[in-house]
Amino acid sequence: MRYIETIETLKSIPGWEFVTSFSVGGFEWLAFSEKCPTKLLIISSQKATIVDVDTGTINDCNVEYDEDELIAYCDTLPDEELQIVGQYGGKLNDFSGLSGKIAVETLDNNMTSVRFISNNNSVLVYQNYGLYTCGFNYDGNVFVLVTDGGIIILRRM
Secondary structure (H helix, E strand, O other), X not given: OOHHHHHHHHHOOOOEEEEEEEOOOOEEEEEEOOOOOOEEEEEEOOOEEEEEOOOOEEEEEOEEEEOOOOEEEEOXXXXXXXXXXXXXXXXXXXXXXXXXXXXXXXOOOOOEEEEEEEOOEEEEEEEEXXXXXXXXXXXXXXXXXXXXXXXXXXXXX
């Protein structure tokens, strides 16, 4: 499944809307804010950015993080310890707490498949190599899928 096919499939999920997709060179980690659930921290080998899921805007930020403890501190989200996740550690929520969940499976050929399940409807949204992480934010209203092709963000309508 190509990246553009994944985007088009995710756009078709009832009750969810596409926010943005973008490439990140050298993706390492991401973190959702628990205090501001629509803020998403992205850490790459080149820089750190904050995505505002409400507007789709992306702004640079300063960040300090610990890959062993899987925590980060960001100047844009002061007084909050962020739990980071990425290809090598951490895990996002796989259940939205409402009507959505995901099922991630590693296939015999080492490809990974991701199914988005909502209202008893299961949709294959990703099947390829290079999945870094995917899941929901703390309140279950934002979904993110991160692959070697980029980052795709949806929000509940």
